[in-house]
Amino acid sequence: MNPPFAADLNLRLCHSCKLSCSLDQSPDSCPRCGARLHHRKPNALSRTWALMIAALVLYIPANLLPIMHTSSLYKESSPTILGSVVQLWRGGSWDIAAIIFIASIGVPVTKFLVLTLLLVTVQTRRNLASCRDRTRLFRALELIGYWSMLDVFVAGLLSALVQFGVFGVIEPRLGILFFGIVVILTMLATLSFDPRLIWDNNHDHE
Template sequence: MPLTECPECGLLQRHPPPPPSGQIECSRCGAVLHRDRPDSLNRTLALTLAGLLLFSIANSFPFIAFNLHGNITHTTLLTGVINLYSSGQWGIAAVVLFTSVLAPGLQLILLLTVLIPLAFDRMPCWLPKLFRLVRTLAPWGMMDVFMLGILVSVVKLADMASIVPGASLFAFAVLIFVLAAAHAALDPDLVWSRVPMPRLHRATVRSGDAHLTCDRCELVIPLIAVRHLGTHRHCPRCDSTLHRRKPDSLQRTWALLLAAILCYIPSNLLPIMTLTSFGRTQSDTILSGVSFLLTHGMWPLALIVFIASVVVPLLKILFLILLLLSVQFRWNQWHPRERTWLYRLIETAGRWSMVDVYVVTILVALVQVGHIAHVEAEAGAVFFCAVVVLTMLAAFAFDPRLIWDRYHGQ
């Protein structure tokens, strides 16, 4: 049985293969270590090919049309990005372009590049590095959040004009489910097991042996078998830089978190966009946008937006502060399993806060009808986008294994 180190608590353990359609969880913190994914390569390859076809359609045809008294604006996925860049909001434009187009597209292309050689039982030398990149890009693809942004935008514009969905919108909607299914079908353990290993690096780690574990491919390596390149240690399987724990985890998390706190207040006080319609100008903050949904009877959508845009960023900041303080002040016996679960929640939920950034992007793309009506992104959107990105980076920088190191007095 292969040796596994839990990525969330650092416990070394051995498990039999997971049962059919089942999973193996860490015996200490409950993290999912392995899942059984039947016929993983063929299913993932088929879904990836379908995803690439849908991605091409979604980026090649009109996405949504905005019809205001006969003045029609056609948009594509990139229209909002282009308009934001043209108006000087290049920071938001870059984040939206990366999370809604580049990250999903690169995932599909890289995944196909990895899966085709595996389908023919080939293992090129570059394949492990590409697969490592696929895993890195996964949290940054936010098409599902973008779709929620479209729904909110349509509700906001329903009283003002008619919205006509294009072929790309339907392809985009289906693509969300196809890409999610591809990630669910993919078995990373199977891919990594195909990478040939030199004899020295296959040495068994015994109890008490010095070892390192790769954060990317989860290979447990005896210290004597670790490959050195200059001053860095590298994984013999995926070539990632090896560390016992994430370097300067607490310092980097504190720095990113403090920057997010500084951006959080103006993101909620300043307007995120300004709508000019028939000479009338209205500026919206995040909370006024929630109020708009409530007054129009869309309370479920208002609740979702309020939680995603106000509650989640605030709770992420507060929970990360709690985790950092618990590690730094060695609250060793204070519910380590619950703190690990809290970190898991922070890492998973943070991406949904991007919904208001996408709403601004979609409205900037749609409502551009000369002097009749247009929408401009404001400073609040810049600060809010910074909060989302900084809190996500802070969550990635924090190493949850430090909770258990302190728990055991290391």
């Protein structure tokens, strides 16, 4: 015997304070915190799509443009993300290269792939196991989302710290801004996705 759905009981969950509100008493807003009540996050799918596409578009300049400009006495360089990874790898510090690669390439690309997968498959009928997998994927997505900001922090820290005039100056470049926007957009996209949608088409329990 499956427990009843909230909709069956005419209940809705407040997004803000997670209070179960009865539609009979307060049909419009949460009686405790006053937030507006929705059955699901409004426009979840189209918002997620929009934000993800924006992030995808901006991910192109984020990777093509240099993220930093380092100038020292004998050398000037303005590497892109991949360029700096290659540089570090060749320089022997493969560990740092790996971290930066995972944080700036691996994580965003994973996010895009997972979000696309979820968005595409959310409306199709699935069995229980696959729905569980998708939920787990979504939780993982939330978890790793902010690690991509590592790059932005590194660039910000370096350009704040390394200001030695002729001997060495590091300045941020446009690429890091785009990269930051990409990370924020992907996080917003993850936020605007409602994982309950995964289960809405699952009727195995019925």
